[in-house]
Amino acid sequence: MARLDEFPEPMRSHLADLPCPSFQTHPWTEGPDLSKRRVALISTAGLHRRGDRPFESMTGDYRVIPGDVEAKDLVMTHVSTNFDRTGFQQDWNVAFPLDRLRELAQEGVIGSVAAYHYSFMGAADPASMASSAKTLADLLKGDGVDAALLVPV
Amino acid sequence: MGALGHYLEAEGVPTTQISLIREHTEKINPPRALWVPFELGRPLGAPSDVDLQRKALTAAIELLQAPRGPVPADFPYEGPASTADIDQDPAVWACPVTFAASSGEPVGDEALASNFKQEVAELRNWHDLSLKSTGRTSMVHFEPDPLLQLLSDYLLRGDKKAPGTDMPFAVALRLAAQDLKTFYFESVIARPGATTPTSKAFTRWFWNETVAGAVLKAIKEKCLDETDEAMRMNGKLLLVPIEQG
Numbered sequence: 001m002a003r004l005d006e007f008p009e010p011m012r013s014h015l016a017d018l019p020c021p022s023f024q025t026h027p028w029t030e031g032p033d034l035s036k037r038r039v040a041l042i043s044t045a046g047l048h049r050r051g052d053r054p055f056e057s058m059t060g061d062y063r064v065i066p067g068d069v070e071a072k073d074l075v076m077t078h079v080s081t082n083f084d085r086t087g088f089q090q091d092w093n094v095a096f097p098l099d100r101l102r103e104l105a106q107e108g109v110i111g112s113v114a115a116y117h118y119s120f121m122g123a124a125d126p127a128s129m130a131s132s133a134k135t136l137a138d139l140l141k142g143d144g145v146d147a148a149l150l151v152p153v
Numbered sequence: 154m155g156a157l158g159h160y161l162e163a164e165g166v167p168t169t170q171i172s173l174i175r176e177h178t179e180k181i182n183p184p185r186a187l188w189v190p191f192e193l194g195r196p197l198g199a200p201s202d203v204d205l206q207r208k209a210l211t212a213a214i215e216l217l218q219a220p221r222g223p224v225p226a227d228f229p230y231e232g233p234a235s236t237a238d239i240d241q242d243p244a245v246w247a248c249p250v251t252f253a254a255s256s257g258e259p260v261g262d263e264a265l266a267s268n269f270k271q272e273v274a275e276l277r278n279w280h281d282l283s284l285k286s287t288g289r290t291s292m293v294h295f296e297p298d299p300l301l302q303l304l305s306d307y308l309l310r311g312d313k314k315a316p317g318t319d320m321p322f323a324v325a326l327r328l329a330a331q332d333l334k335t336f337y338f339e340s341v342i343a344r345p346g347a348t349t350p351t352s353k354a355f356t357r358w359f360w361n362e363t364v365a366g367a368v369l370k371a372i373k374e375k376c377l378d379e380t381d382e383a384m385r386m387n388g389k390l391l392l393v394p395i396e397q398g
Contacts, residue, residue: 022181029162054328071289085291088195095196129157149213153193
């Protein structure tokens with residue numbers, strides 16, 4: 001579905017006009033074999049624990065999601081009305097594949113699942129996430145994470 | 154999403170990611186990305202399709218072991234055609250709820266609010282049962298009654314009150330609109346004999362055949378007349394999808 005020319009107007013223009021930076025650098029970090037990696041999920045779906053602060057602004061802030069979170073305690077307050085939420089409402093793995101990740105860890109495909117995961121709200125300008133990302137990198141390393149899976153919505 | 158990959162990778166954290174909009178990922182050019190042919194909102198494919206979710210997840214993670222390659226890489230499987238971009242014929246998914254109140258000529262706000270109350274009451278039983286059987290609701294903040302109250306009071310009197318919360322009214326109103334759609338979805342799929350609509354079939358039904366859809370469109374228009382910038386932003390973008398005008 002998601003090539004721009006497959007969206008009807010005015011959605012196509014809306015998506016095409018979203019801020020979308022380009023970079024001069026090409027960072028590349030290696031890690032150990034997959035079976036030894038510790039994996040964290042980083043979502044931009046505006047997810048957080050029920051009772052945590054809803055996403056209100058475009059400031060690139062994020063929420064912490066503990067690794068033992070359950071589906072019934074994870075909610076979505078992304079500001080956009082222009083994507084499907086009914087998939088997530090039926091099965092959180094559609095946007096936050098924590099059950100699948102836990103299975104891969106149990107089977108030894110990956111080493112382990114991180115103690116903490118994170119969510120941003122993707123309508124924020126990507127540039128506004130830059131400073132949060134530095135903090136986040138330290139938190140991930142502190143948790144022993146050497147693989148971050150970024151999941152959009 | 155792609156930009157975060159750049160930032161984290163530059164700080165020494167290996168990243169991989171799922172891409173939904175190919176052109177965005179091509180422009181941002183993150184270290185690793187898997188482009189999937191799924192609709193927005195469903196980056197892992199389809200609800201309860203464990204096999205598809207697993208394939209997408211594994212393909213994205215395996216990029217971490219691959220040499221630097223084209224970005225994005227392509228997911229080697231088809232998307233779920235029945236739930237992605239094929240619009241469901243109304244005859245295939247017919248909502249089991251027929252709202253007498255939702256058909257007919259445009260009505261004034263008073264009648265709209267009255268019909269809205271009736272419609273929510275009709276769905277309420279099924280939502281309560283759904284919650285009891287699944288133990289989960291994706292409604293974020295509001296119980297059905299306060300939700301109805303907040304939306305009706307703003308529609309009829311312009312009241313900007315969100316009892317039980319200290320968040321700005323504009324934020325409460327946006328969350329209420331989302332919770333209302335969630336309430337309708339969770340209610341209609343809990344009805345006996347109900348099948349689950351595709352996202353498009355649900356969207357079409359909600360916005361064209363329910364009083365709730367008409368209420369949110371009326372509230373959108375009121376928001377456009379507000380002086381508060383956050384309320385106007387609700388009116389412009391955050392209550393009604395772009396495709397619903």
